[in-house]
Structures are given as structure tokens and as C-alpha cells.
Amino acid sequence: EIVLTQSPGTLSLSPGERATLSCRASQSVSSSYLAWFQQKPGQAPRLLIYGASNRATGIPDRFSGSGSGTDFTLAISRLEPEDFAVYYCQQCGGSPWTFGQGTKVEV
């Protein structure tokens, strides 16, 4: 099983600041099968980034993804009030599909 470890667990920032979230895999993950999700309280996760670096439909360009192999990053260039949420990385290249434990971006 591929274990995904996200850091930090919590990121305390202000609107307008830049957020950098890390996702490290226990073994190499094909970039094609690495995704990032945003989840707000009481809601289903929303796909932000697929294939490590591609924005999903309707996702603002302040969100960007990068990385390869075992190290992946989600960056939010300028935090908007609606960006404060929990972010999960996920791999679907190997079974079982796995998620990281999440990074909470808080004010």
C-alpha cells in the first residue's frame, strides 16, 4: 500500500498570503495518478488538481500543483476567504487507492 504523508498538518495563514502544501509518498507514484482535493465542512471533496499539475474544470489559476516520484506540492498563490479548508492528496496508480491525512488551511 502506498502511504501518503501530508505536511504540515495545519497551516495558519491570512487572506492574500501564499500557501504551500506537501504530499510525500512511501513509494513512487505516477504523476498521472496523483490528485488534490479540497474539502469544506459538511461537504464532499472537490477535485482541484489531477495528474499532479492539471487544474480541474472551474478551478482558479491561483491553485497549482507540481512534483513527481514521491514528492508533490499544492500551492495557492493568494489565499481567498473561500480557500480556507482541508486539502487531501490522493493516488490512484496502485491498489488500494490511498489518501493523505489532510492539511487544514486556517485563518
Add this chain to the structure above:
Amino acid sequence: QVQLQESGPGLVKPSETLSLSCSVSGGSVSSGSYFWTWIRQPPGKKLEWIGNIYYTGNTDYNPSLRSRVTMSLDTSKTHFSLKLSSVTAADTAVYFCARDSAVIPRMLAYWGQGVLVTVSS
């Protein structure tokens, strides 16, 4: 645009079987090369992949749950289902159904709103 909606009992007794259905609108579960997926999230915890059922009926389950999980496609072609047997309090979670995108296979672009299932006597 496909839409998904979970339904099922919100309370299940320990040792019984949890049964959930995911209603699909805007598409058929037996057409297209899609992954139909179940994911759960215990309160305050991270997301856990339960498994996939492919449009052919082939399944792939999380090894941690494999002995207790059954997924199926409904013959009506508008639903797919999850059964989890011998439940305990550890199975208390919000259960989501999801589907990938035709243009980005395996990427879970479509989700239901989730249903909370509590295991308690």
C-alpha cells in the same frame, strides 16, 4: 452532467450489514469506461477508499475491508450499491459515492453529498 446521490439507513446495529445505494442521474452505470467508487470518512478523520466497481462489474476492494465488502451494479442501470457486513462502531462514517471523469480516467471528479451512517445498538 452526472449527479450522484447516496441513500440508505442512517443507523445500523453492530454485527449487521450496512447497505447503501448511489443513484446516478445523467448517465448509466453500465455504459462508458467509468470507475464507480465508494469512499468513507469517519467523523473528524481522513478519507478512506472502500473500492471500485467497473462498468463491466469487475471490482477492486480495499484489502482492509475486502472480506466484508460487496459492490454491485443495479440492473436498472441507474444505481450502484455497497454492502458492508459485520459492522462495528469503527464503521461509523460519512459514506460517499463517486465517479471518475471520461476525459481524466480514475480522477474522482463527481461526488455525491455523502450520507452519515452510525453503527450503534
